[in-house]
Amino acid sequence: MRTRIRRIQRRKIVSIVLVVAVLLFAVRVLLVRAGSPLQLAGPNLVANNNFAIDSDNNGIPDGWTTAFPDAKGIQRRKFTVTPGSGYSMYIAGVNNWLRSPLIDVRPGESYLVSLQALADNTEPNKQSPTQVELWFHWLDARGIDFNIDLSDRQTVPYRQWAAITATRQAPPRAAQLSISIHPLTDDRIVVDQFRLSQVGVHIGAWPNGKAAALAFSFDYETEMGGLIHTRSEDDPNATTDPQQRAQRMRAGADLILALFQREGVRGTFYTTGYNFLTGNRDGRVFMNNPTYTWATTDNRWATNYWQSHPWFSSDPHTDEQANPEWYFGSQVRRLYAAGQDIQSHTFAHFAGSYVGPDDWRADFAAWKAVAAEQEIAPATSLAFPWSSSAGMTAQSWQVLADNGIRSVTRTNWSQPRFALADRTTYALRPLPINKEITVIADEYVQPPQLPQLEARVAAAVANGGAIDLWAHTEETVSAAQQATWQALVHVAKQRCWIAPVPEIVAYHTTVRDLRVVVRSEQPQYVFQITNPDNTDLHGLTLTLPMQPKTVQIGGVRQAFTSNQLQLDLPAHHTVEVTLWPA
Incomplete structure (x- = not known):
C-alpha cells in the first residue's frame, strides 16, 4: 500500500513539474510576443567603421567629424588591436571628440555601441589610465539633434586595450543616430574596432544593399523657359543667345538619353510648360499671360523688360517643325517612352520667391493640362527655377502639397538662413511647414568640380543619405560634360541606388513606415514585417541579428x-521570416 502511495505521489510530482515547465515556456513565448527585451544584436551598421577611407586626405575618415578638424587633436594611425587590420583614431583634449556617421533608427528599438580603447600618453610622468564617455545623439527627421544620452563613465587603461560599451533605446521622434566619443581628461586615447548595431532586425534605408540613393536630374527648358527670361544670378549662359541655348537643350537631352540607355540608368527631367507643346498656331493663352512686375534689375534680372511685357508674349505661334527651339513635344514623348522621369520645373519658369498662391495654382493647372495631352502623369516633384525657394509662404507651400508635390529640389543654397536641404550628410529632410513634402539636396555638375562631387557622393554614402546631381541639358553637349557624367555614373553604380527623385523619396517614406514584430528568438528566430503603404518595395534589405543556415520566407525554405x-x-502586405541558427 505504501509503495502504491509513493508511486501515486511521484506521478503527481512529475505531472506538476511538467505542467510548470509548460506554463513557464508559454509565459516565455507570451513575453517575447508581448515585446519583452530582445537579446540578439546584428552586425555593424556604421559606414567606414574601420576609419579606412579618407577621400580628401584631411586626416578625418569619411563620414566622421570632430570638434577641431584643423588641429592635431585627432589623428589616424595604424596602431590597432589586431596589427595590420586597418586604422585607429587618436583623440586628445578634454574638449575634443570624434563623432560617427549617421545610421537610420526607429523609436523604441535598442542600439548597442562598442569599441576598444587605451590611454597612450608617452610622457614618463603621465602614464596613467583615464576615462571616456559615449554620447548617443538622437536626431529627428529634420536633422535636429533633439536628445543626447550619455553613457556611464568608463575606464580606459594605460597601454592596455579595454572594451567600452553602452546600449540605449531610441526615444520617440528619433530618425537617426550618431555616436560621439569624449575623453574626460587631456590624456591621449586610442580607439579601434568601433561597432554600432541594432538589437533585432535592422531595415536598410535603400534597396539591394546599397549604401545611399542618387538621382541624376536636369533642368530642361525650351526658349520660352528660363532662356528668354534669363536672370543674371546663377546662370553660366545668361549672356548667350536664347535660341542657341534652346538648340543645345534639345541636343543635350538626346545625348543624356543615349548615355543613360547604355548604362541602364533613369534620370529626372524637370520640364517647363512649352516643352510639352508641338506648336501653338492657335494662339493658346496660358495662365492669362501674366506680366510679372517683380522681374526687375533690382531682383537681378539683366533688364527691366519683363516688368512691363507679358511673360509669354514672345511665343512665335508656329509649330515644332518651324521653330524647334520653342516647342519640344516630340522629344518629351521620346524621353518618356524610354522610361525617363518627367517632373515639373514650373510651367512658366517663374521665381518662387516673388509669386503667391494664386500664381502657383495657375502654373500647376497649366502644367498638368499640357502634360496630360502627352499622356504624362501630374508631377509629384518640383525643381525651383533659379533655386528660388526663399520667401515661399505657408500658403504657397500648401498649394504645392495640394497639387501632389511630394519632393522638391533646387532649393535656396546661397543664403544659409533660407536653407532647406541637408548638404552635409545628405539626409532627406521633411519640409518644416509641411511634412508631406521632402527636400533632397542637389549638387550642380561642372567638370572642374568632379573631385568635389565625388567627395559629396562619398559623404552621402557614409551617412546613408540621398543626393541629386544636376545640370541643364544644354550643358551636357560638351565633351567635358559627357566625360564627367560618364564618370559620375560609374562612381554612383558602385555604392548607390540610382533612381528618379520621386522614386527615391517614395521608397524612403515607405521604409520609415514599415513595422517589424519579433515573435521569438529561440529555438528559431521568427519575425514579421509589414508594409502599410501604397508603394511596393523591391530589394528591401534586412540586416539580421545572426547568420542563419536556413531561412524561410512566406513558407518557402x-x-x-x-x-x-x-x-x-508589396504594398499592404505582411511576410513572416523564420531563421534557423547555424
Whole structure:
C-alpha cells in the first residue's frame, strides 16, 4: 500500500513539474510576443567603421567629424588591436571628440555601441589610465539633434586595450543616430574596432544593399523657359543667345538619353510648360499671360523688360517643325517612352520667391493640362527655377502639397538662413511647414568640380543619405560634360541606388513606415514585417541579428549564408521570416 502511495505521489510530482515547465515556456513565448527585451544584436551598421577611407586626405575618415578638424587633436594611425587590420583614431583634449556617421533608427528599438580603447600618453610622468564617455545623439527627421544620452563613465587603461560599451533605446521622434566619443581628461586615447548595431532586425534605408540613393536630374527648358527670361544670378549662359541655348537643350537631352540607355540608368527631367507643346498656331493663352512686375534689375534680372511685357508674349505661334527651339513635344514623348522621369520645373519658369498662391495654382493647372495631352502623369516633384525657394509662404507651400508635390529640389543654397536641404550628410529632410513634402539636396555638375562631387557622393554614402546631381541639358553637349557624367555614373553604380527623385523619396517614406514584430528568438528566430503603404518595395534589405543556415520566407525554405536578407515586399502586405541558427 505504501509503495502504491509513493508511486501515486511521484506521478503527481512529475505531472506538476511538467505542467510548470509548460506554463513557464508559454509565459516565455507570451513575453517575447508581448515585446519583452530582445537579446540578439546584428552586425555593424556604421559606414567606414574601420576609419579606412579618407577621400580628401584631411586626416578625418569619411563620414566622421570632430570638434577641431584643423588641429592635431585627432589623428589616424595604424596602431590597432589586431596589427595590420586597418586604422585607429587618436583623440586628445578634454574638449575634443570624434563623432560617427549617421545610421537610420526607429523609436523604441535598442542600439548597442562598442569599441576598444587605451590611454597612450608617452610622457614618463603621465602614464596613467583615464576615462571616456559615449554620447548617443538622437536626431529627428529634420536633422535636429533633439536628445543626447550619455553613457556611464568608463575606464580606459594605460597601454592596455579595454572594451567600452553602452546600449540605449531610441526615444520617440528619433530618425537617426550618431555616436560621439569624449575623453574626460587631456590624456591621449586610442580607439579601434568601433561597432554600432541594432538589437533585432535592422531595415536598410535603400534597396539591394546599397549604401545611399542618387538621382541624376536636369533642368530642361525650351526658349520660352528660363532662356528668354534669363536672370543674371546663377546662370553660366545668361549672356548667350536664347535660341542657341534652346538648340543645345534639345541636343543635350538626346545625348543624356543615349548615355543613360547604355548604362541602364533613369534620370529626372524637370520640364517647363512649352516643352510639352508641338506648336501653338492657335494662339493658346496660358495662365492669362501674366506680366510679372517683380522681374526687375533690382531682383537681378539683366533688364527691366519683363516688368512691363507679358511673360509669354514672345511665343512665335508656329509649330515644332518651324521653330524647334520653342516647342519640344516630340522629344518629351521620346524621353518618356524610354522610361525617363518627367517632373515639373514650373510651367512658366517663374521665381518662387516673388509669386503667391494664386500664381502657383495657375502654373500647376497649366502644367498638368499640357502634360496630360502627352499622356504624362501630374508631377509629384518640383525643381525651383533659379533655386528660388526663399520667401515661399505657408500658403504657397500648401498649394504645392495640394497639387501632389511630394519632393522638391533646387532649393535656396546661397543664403544659409533660407536653407532647406541637408548638404552635409545628405539626409532627406521633411519640409518644416509641411511634412508631406521632402527636400533632397542637389549638387550642380561642372567638370572642374568632379573631385568635389565625388567627395559629396562619398559623404552621402557614409551617412546613408540621398543626393541629386544636376545640370541643364544644354550643358551636357560638351565633351567635358559627357566625360564627367560618364564618370559620375560609374562612381554612383558602385555604392548607390540610382533612381528618379520621386522614386527615391517614395521608397524612403515607405521604409520609415514599415513595422517589424519579433515573435521569438529561440529555438528559431521568427519575425514579421509589414508594409502599410501604397508603394511596393523591391530589394528591401534586412540586416539580421545572426547568420542563419536556413531561412524561410512566406513558407518557402532555403539554405542561406549571409546576415543580409533581400526581399520584395508589396504594398499592404505582411511576410513572416523564420531563421534557423547555424
